[in-house]
Every structure is written in structure tokens, then in C-alpha cells.
Amino acid sequence: MTRTLLVLACLAAILLCFAGMWLGWRNRGRRQADLPPLPSLPHRLSDPRLAPLSGIYIGTTYARSWQDRVVARGLGLRATASVTLHDEGLLIEREGAEPVFLPLGDVLSARLEPALAGKVVGEGGLMVINWRLGETELDTGLRADDKTEYPQWVRAINERAMV
Template sequence: MRWDWLLAAAQPSSAPVTQWPLRIALVLVVVAVIALVLLGMRAGWRRRARLQADLPAPALPPSTSLASVVGPVPGVFLGSTAHGDWLDRIVVHDLGVRSRATAEVGAQGIALRRQGARDVFIPAEALHDAQTGRGIAGKAYERDGVLVLTWELGGRLVDTGFRADVGDEQGELHEAILGLAAEHGRAGEGLR
């Protein structure tokens, strides 16, 4: 018995490509749409930076380690937003950039040492409140998954999100920051 007909039927074959100009045009349209979306995102980020240009750069942490009350606690710096609006990201001075970080609480304030972005120091006098929440800067997590620090920068209240790698360490960090805010008479001033 001959099996040639079965082998011929099993061979993959495709129709010859026709209408090359139409296919190339469709690919170019898709590439152009993607490019326009990326350019629009970039323009929005730059516009936001222009609107926030009056916001001063946050202080840098001391070069030496703080006399730590808690920390350093490894985690993720989630970004900063205008107080009370967790979608209004602060983009100037790398405050909107998500990055790996460590948080350290000392009597002078809170040091957020970041990888690949500018470090941030929140002086104890500028700290208003610390609370846990579901998210910040467009990122949502489980209940109480984000530590939100409310602090003053250039006369404006800013919310900064930090998520510790280990939940117990986040609780210790939260308690230490609340204690620091209470020492400076500011506990609860930044409540949403």
C-alpha cells in the first residue's frame, strides 16, 4: 500500500504571501501607534515635571548611619504623590521612581536609601504621619500592605509609599515612625 498521499497531506504548507504593500502598511501603522502612545506618555511625564518644578529637592540622608531606632529595613520605595491623591504622582527629583530601597529610622528622621535613584531623607520635623494603606502611586496591594509616610516638602504635604520585604519589619517601622512623629508633636496631622 502506498502512503505517499498521506505524507503529502501531512506536510505543512502555507499560502504564498500576497499583497505585500498592504501588510507592510499595517505593520507601519501599528509601529506608529505604539510610538505615539510612548511619546504621549513621555510628554505627560514632562508636563507633570514642569508643573512640579517649584518643589525643592528633598534632603539627602547623612553619609553616616543614623543612630537607628529601627532599620535598615529592606523593601521597595513605591513613589511619592500629592497628599491625599494616591494617583497624583510627584515626578521631580526622582520621587516618582519606584526602586529597591532600605528604610532606617533614627532620632533625626527617616533615611530612604535607594538603588538606582536619588536617596531621600525625611527630617523628623517635616514628618506629619505614618499609616498603612492599600496602595500609592497607581500601585495597589493587600490591606495594610503599604506604609504611607506623610511629610512636608517645600510647604506642600507629600505622601511617600514604602513596602517592606517582611511584614513584621514593616510593623516595627510603622511604630517607630509614629513615635518619631509624636516626639515632634506632629502625630496625626496628615490624616486623609
């Protein structure tokens, strides 16, 4: 009897934890509902300026607030991704999620960071793109499969951005 009650208490605690996480995620999305819609993907894109960069889309946060994840507009979930740089902007194609298009006029800069959205990987382990959605400045993080590509990507983005 005691063992059964202990197991039931543990299961109840686990369920409460999951319910709390779900409610927190949902409430965060509601608080961020005033963010404008994401830019739509152009009907036609120019040829990519660099070979696609494959890796992991880490997430998007409010600028310079590396733990304040944005969950609205589908920006909150990590996913395998491929990034291409076009004359029109950056295209982030994510597995299991809608693509994110960042028009070049909204991209402010790119840099290397050790952490974003709760993911800490060490010095220069993430490429972070600083961009504007309406009046809100955001940071989007990517962890490339091949980190040796970071310098050319950061340089190419910063040359085309409003740096």
C-alpha cells in the first residue's frame, strides 16, 4: 500500500511539472501575441550567395536577452535547419516547422555567441543573427554542423546588413 501511494505521488508530481511547463509555454505565447506577423517568403529568390549552412535552429530571443525565448509565431522550437543567404534576405528552412524569412532590410548584424535561448555551447559556438520584426529587435541562433563556415557567413551577412 505504501509503495503504491509513493508511486502515485511521484506520478502526480511529474504530471504537475509537465502541466506547469505547458501552461508557462502557452502563457509566454499569449504575452508575445502582439508581435507582428513574420515576413512572407518572396515568390522568387535570387541564387544563394553561399553554400547552404546546415545545422540546428536554436531559437529566437529578444535582442541581447539570451534567455528570453520568443515562442510566438512558431519561433520557439528547436529544429534541424538549413540556412541560405540571398540578395533578398536570409531563408531559414526548419524541419517540421514553417520557414523563416528575414528580409535583408531587417537584418542588423551577425555575430558569434556562446549561448542563446538556454543553449550554452562554448565560445563562438552559435551564429546569432540580430534582426528587426516591426519595432522589436530579435536574435536568432543557429548551431552549424561545420563551425569553420561561421567566419564567411558572419562576414557576408554583415556586409549586406545595416551594420
